[in-house]
Ligand SMILES: NC(=O)C1=CN([C@@H]2O[C@H](COP(=O)(O)OP(=O)(O)OC[C@H]3O[C@@H](n4cnc5c(N)ncnc54)[C@H](O)[C@@H]3O)[C@@H](O)[C@H]2O)C=CC1
C-alpha cells in the first residue's frame with residue numbers, strides 16, 4: 001500500500017507541490033510519511049501545517065525515505081545525487097528522477113549503478129490525481145515496479161515505456177498540459193469576442209474540453225471520428241475548422257511539439 005511507504009520529494013517546486021497535493025488528497029495517506037525539501041521552505045508552510053515533514057536538509061529526507069523523488073531542475077540532479085549518495089541504501093531505496101533529459105546512465109555516473117532507479121514523467125494534473133505518468137527503470141524487481149506504479153496510479157494513470165521515449169513522453173504528457181491550456185485560453189478569447197464574459201466563456205470552454213477528453217477516453221475513438229459527428233455539411237463547425245487549418249492550426253501544434261522535443265534533445 002502506497003500509504004505505508006515513506007516518500008521524499010527532494011526539490012519541491014511546481015511539480016513536487018502538485019504531487020504532494022495529489023498524495024495528501026488520498027484516503028488514508030499519512031502526511032507523516034511525506035518529506036518535502038526546498039532550499040527556502042517558506043512556500044511549503046501549508047504542507048507543514050498538515051503534518052508533512054518540511055525542511056531544507058536533503059540528506060535527512062533521503063535517509064529516511066523508501067522512495068526518493070528528485071524534483072529539482074535537470075542541472076541540479078547530479079549535485080543532489082552527490083549530496084545524498086552517502087546515505088543511500090541501493091538495496092532498500094528507490095530513486096525516481098522527475099528531471100527532463102537526464103538519463104539513467106548519467107545518474108549512474110554519480111550513484112552506485114546497482115541502485116534501483118526510475119525516471120518518471122508526470123504532469124501538474126497530479127494535483128487533482130489526473131496526471132499521466134510515463135515511467136522507465138533499470139534493474140527494478142516486479143515488486144519495486146509495482147510500488148512505483150502504485151505511487152503514480154494514486155495521482156493519475158501510469159504507463160511503462162522504454163527509456164528512449166522519455167523525452168517524447170515529456171513533450172506529449174508534461175509540456176502537453178501547457179499546450180492544451182494555451183488552446184483553452186485562445187478559445188476563451190474567441191468566446192469573449194463573440195459575446196460572453198470571461199467567467200462564462202471559461203466555464204463553457206472548461207466543460208467542453210473535459211467533455212471532449214472524456215469522450216475520447218471512454219469511447220476509445222480517434223478524434224476525427226467524433227469531429228465527423230459535429231461537422232454538419234455546409235454548417236458553421238466545418239467553416240471554423242477549415243479556417244483554423246488555413247491559419248496553420250494543426251501545423252502549429254505539430255511544429256510546437258517538435259520544437260519542444262528538439263530543445264530537450266540538444
Ligand atoms: N513543471 C512541470 O510541469 C514538470 C517538470 N518536470 C521536471 O521536474 C523538475 C522540476 O520542475 P519544476 O517543479 O517545474 O521546477 P521548480 O523550479 O518549480 O522546482 C524545483 C525546486 O527545487 C528546489 N531546489 C533547487 N536546488 C535545491 C537543492 N539543492 N535542495 C533542495 N531543493 C532545491 C527549488 O527551490 C525549487 O523549488 C525539472 O527537472 C523538470 O524538468 C517534469 C515534468 C513536468
Ligand SMILES: O=C(O)[C@@H]1CCC=N1
Nearest residue numbers: 100170171174175176
Ligand atoms: O518546460 C520544462 O522544461 C519542464 C519539462 C516538462 C514540463 N516542464
